[in-house]
Amino acid sequence: MAEIRIRGVAKSFGSFTALHEVDLTIADREFMVLLGASGCGKTTLLRIIAGLETPTKGEVWIGDRRVDGLPPRERGIAMVFQNYAVFPHLTVFENIAFGLRMKKMAQAEVDRRVTRTAELMHIEQLLKRYSGQLSGGQRQRVAVARALAMEPEVILMDEPLSNLDALLRMEMRAELKGVLAASNTTTIYVTHDQVEAMSMADRISVMNGGRIVQAASPVEVYRNPAARFVGSFIGNPPMNFLPATRAPGGWEVAGRLFPGPANAPDRIEFAIRPEDIAPASEGFTATVRVVEPLGPHTLVTAEVQGALFRAVLDSDSLPNPGDRLTLAPVPDRVRWFDPETQKALT
Amino acid sequence: MPRALPYLLLLPATLFLGVFFLYPFLQVAADSALRGGEWTLDNYRRMASHWKFSTAFWNTLLLAALVVPIQLAMALTMASVVTKLEAGRSTLLYIFAIPLGISDLAAGLIWLAIFEQSGFLNSILTTLGVIDQPVLFLSYQNTWVILLAIVLAEVWRATAIMMVIIVAGMGLIPKEYGEAAEVFGASRWQRFTRVTLPMLKPSLQTALILRVILAFEVFAVVVALGGTQFPVLMGETYHWQFTMQDRGVAAAFAMVILGISVAFTLVILRLLHVPKEARV
Amino acid sequence: MSAADTVAPDAVRQSGRWVFATGVALLVLWVLVPIWLLMVNALSSPAEVTAFPKSLIPSFDTGSMAFFFGFGGVLDALWNSVQVAAVTMILAIGLGAPAGYALSRFDFPGKEAFRFLVIMTRAFPLPLLALPLAVMFIRTGLDDTILGLALVHATLALPFAVLITFSLFSGIPVELEEAAWSLGCNRVQAFRKVVLPLAAPGIAASAVFAFVISWNEVFAAAVLTIQNKTLTAFLLQSLDVSPLHLKFAGGAVLVIPALLFIFAVRKYLFAMWGIANR
Ligand SMILES: Nc1ncnc2c1ncn2[C@@H]1O[C@H](COP(=O)(O)OP(=O)(O)OP(=O)(O)O)[C@@H](O)[C@H]1O
Numbered sequence A: 001m002a003e004i005r006i007r008g009v010a011k012s013f014g015s016f017t018a019l020h021e022v023d024l025t026i027a028d029r030e031f032m033v034l035l036g037a038s039g040c041g042k043t044t045l046l047r048i049i050a051g052l053e054t055p056t057k058g059e060v061w062i063g064d065r066r067v068d069g070l071p072p073r074e075r076g077i078a079m080v081f082q083n084y085a086v087f088p089h090l091t092v093f094e095n096i097a098f099g100l101r102m103k104k105m106a107q108a109e110v111d112r113r114v115t116r117t118a119e120l121m122h123i124e125q126l127l128k129r130y131s132g133q134l135s136g137g138q139r140q141r142v143a144v145a146r147a148l149a150m151e152p153e154v155i156l157m158d159e160p161l162s163n164l165d166a167l168l169r170m171e172m173r174a175e176l177k178g179v180l181a182a183s184n185t186t187t188i189y190v191t192h193d194q195v196e197a198m199s200m201a202d203r204i205s206v207m208n209g210g211r212i213v214q215a216a217s218p219v220e221v222y223r224n225p226a227a228r229f230v231g232s233f234i235g236n237p238p239m240n241f242l243p244a245t246r247a248p249g250g251w252e253v254a255g256r257l258f259p260g261p262a263n264a265p266d267r268i269e270f271a272i273r274p275e276d277i278a279p280a281s282e283g284f285t286a287t288v289r290v291v292e293p294l295g296p297h298t299l300v301t302a303e304v305q306g307a308l309f310r311a312v313l314d315s316d317s318l319p320n321p322g323d324r325l326t327l328a329p330v331p332d333r334v335r336w337f338d339p340e341t342q343k344a345l346t
Numbered sequence B: 001m002p003r004a005l006p007y008l009l010l011l012p013a014t015l016f017l018g019v020f021f022l023y024p025f026l027q028v029a030a031d032s033a034l035r036g037g038e039w040t041l042d043n044y045r046r047m048a049s050h051w052k053f054s055t056a057f058w059n060t061l062l063l064a065a066l067v068v069p070i071q072l073a074m075a076l077t078m079a080s081v082v083t084k085l086e087a088g089r090s091t092l093l094y095i096f097a098i099p100l101g102i103s104d105l106a107a108g109l110i111w112l113a114i115f116e117q118s119g120f121l122n123s124i125l126t127t128l129g130v131i132d133q134p135v136l137f138l139s140y141q142n143t144w145v146i147l148l149a150i151v152l153a154e155v156w157r158a159t160a161i162m163m164v165i166i167v168a169g170m171g172l173i174p175k176e177y178g179e180a181a182e183v184f185g186a187s188r189w190q191r192f193t194r195v196t197l198p199m200l201k202p203s204l205q206t207a208l209i210l211r212v213i214l215a216f217e218v219f220a221v222v223v224a225l226g227g228t229q230f231p232v233l234m235g236e237t238y239h240w241q242f243t244m245q246d247r248g249v250a251a252a253f254a255m256v257i258l259g260i261s262v263a264f265t266l267v268i269l270r271l272l273h274v275p276k277e278a279r280v
Numbered sequence C: 001m002s003a004a005d006t007v008a009p010d011a012v013r014q015s016g017r018w019v020f021a022t023g024v025a026l027l028v029l030w031v032l033v034p035i036w037l038l039m040v041n042a043l044s045s046p047a048e049v050t051a052f053p054k055s056l057i058p059s060f061d062t063g064s065m066a067f068f069f070g071f072g073g074v075l076d077a078l079w080n081s082v083q084v085a086a087v088t089m090i091l092a093i094g095l096g097a098p099a100g101y102a103l104s105r106f107d108f109p110g111k112e113a114f115r116f117l118v119i120m121t122r123a124f125p126l127p128l129l130a131l132p133l134a135v136m137f138i139r140t141g142l143d144d145t146i147l148g149l150a151l152v153h154a155t156l157a158l159p160f161a162v163l164i165t166f167s168l169f170s171g172i173p174v175e176l177e178e179a180a181w182s183l184g185c186n187r188v189q190a191f192r193k194v195v196l197p198l199a200a201p202g203i204a205a206s207a208v209f210a211f212v213i214s215w216n217e218v219f220a221a222a223v224l225t226i227q228n229k230t231l232t233a234f235l236l237q238s239l240d241v242s243p244l245h246l247k248f249a250g251g252a253v254l255v256i257p258a259l260l261f262i263f264a265v266r267k268y269l270f271a272m273w274g275i276a277n278r
């Protein structure tokens, strides 16, 4: 059992607060992704869980043990570092065996585990090499194998794929997901790549400015952002936002009337994903600015009452800049946010 | 890019080293094997049969064997301390590096101030009542005290160079390696022996070679503290060149120092060899 | 952040800190106390220097110093030392910096051979080379001159100058120079306007380092100078005849510039060994 509970964990570096009282529970064997923009505190949170950084306050529990205060090696974790940290002075075999040797495991067991994990990561033919003789992708596999060989309850990964090229990244993504699913570990995976997050995660924790703004399944995070930030960060292109004002019988948005939240301040924000917009006979009047044909569909950037508004249309429609389109949102995909609190309104 | 440019830039330094390093080096070798214009091993025979030779030889090796390991341990300690520190780091580095700029002669004089008969050690011991009257520490009856004083002076003076090289080397080891070792269960000591030390090999190599050679060149410290009571090879070389005016034997001594220096350099290179593929 | 800090209950952690702090303090004392003691001697009157038991606080009497500077030949020796060191500095940087630049910027056949030559010089007890050079200098009239000794000291300092400047120039991205070329500079202009300003402090530091090497050198100085002794040679050769207070005052005069030099170059001490090692 390796449920991870983070209770009110905060971290300051001098006067700068990198984490504000984070609370998060990660279920046993869950694949949790920490997603957020650069500098939002993902690495800091991961390092606190690993024991490489001491929290300013708060508690970290793994299973039924409180671990903040324990050194990394007593936490039952393994970690894959962003630059892999594959020891250059040891062979691949000894790298994978490193943690096992520290546990003074019998040689036979070391051999068994190294061979097994090396096969799992398809690096069995590299065992005698040094890290200087490996490609980035191979090094990455060694780093994962080294973590898996520990058979840890928890694996922590800090942007393990960020140094690989796009194709390799896609390949490793699928492979890693498969290997980790078969391994019975709880995984925390840091990335700032939302595609990676969406495709691998059981749940995603979206972080912003040292806080977790939403922790939910990928679909939930995508469909029902709990905060304006989540909508504006996730999705490519991100959500469109338009100001909305209370009107008799609903909310007025760019001259149109929409039903919306009853319990809300007078001025709120209307939000819709670009994919959830289609040309219609009635809707927003949009002036086309930029047209980008992307193959399967066309991305149209337009202006609606002075605000930027993007729509993903099917590839048959190729408007010209300057054209006027009438665009309508899919009604049940419309979301609302409070501009004061930035939170979603229902 | 003109192809000749790098060679033009290297030319002055190369010529200079040719004239002032390679040529005299060959000349010493020749001098040591020439006597009265003839090729002979006479100089070496004279050197070896002189009663002070074997004392000087073994004293030099003994000094190096005592001094270098102590310095290595101290330099590693200092470097680890400095690397661990957050506040006051640069001040501490400066203090540790001070002896780097101090000549062996000055170092000898400094320790002379401590060990001489009216020196600070005697003063303190008398004040504390350990001894009744000052002891003549640096006399021929007390060669081991002379040895101790020389070792202290050498350790004091020349640890800094090793420390500087090792600190620089530690700075080149990415922090992640230590953290990875920590996560995978290494204790602090294990991290030091299994990660830091192996990755520090190139720096240790440089530091040890430099230090061992300097240890074989030990001269002024010895003269300052022991006068002629503690013969070492470099001192004998000087003695034959100057007092005896015998360049042949002096050259033979020089060749012995060269010989052990090269031998130890090769041993160190061998012991601390890092295979190309295992480098960072 | 380390194991001991985080596991330990406060008491253990506290005592760990104390041990660490005490260790640091001892190391600092180990370095500083001997220098202090030398200064105590140098700043006491000649009578106090030979008196017994000694005080650990100097009386700030200038007697020893005055005696030292008034002693026949001292001022000349001091001036000789400065001159030799200055010439050494110029030679070492003038010859070493171009080589360091070439090593950092070009790949050419023979590069490894040159590096090997430079590194080999570190594997030889260089002061010994003063022996044959003494003869050569007599033939060429360089014996017992400032330049002659400076040439030998430059041999000592040159390998360091090459390696330090190599590491310095390697730290300045070649792209900066290329950018200057693309903006219309020729090689020399690009070097003068872009590389030199960036490298200047480091070059100055390695020059100071060369100065220190010469300033401190004893063996070659003692072998090669007779009339024009440097301070180290002078002190060495008067060791068995000069009174204690002269020795200690001389030691202090040797040490004080060293303190300042190391202070001046402290930032570069470490950078220069980084690349040179690999
Ligand atoms: N040791 C430190 N000292 C001071 N500030 C730090 C330290 N480590 C991190 N920070 C700051 O804390 C904030 C969070 O850093 P963190 O490394 O957790 O970001 P991140 O989300 O991992 O970003 P990235 O995606 O760029 O890796 C940053 O603003 C960073 O500047």
Ligand SMILES: [Mg+2]
Binding pocket: A042, A043, A044, A158
């Ligand atoms: Mg990060």
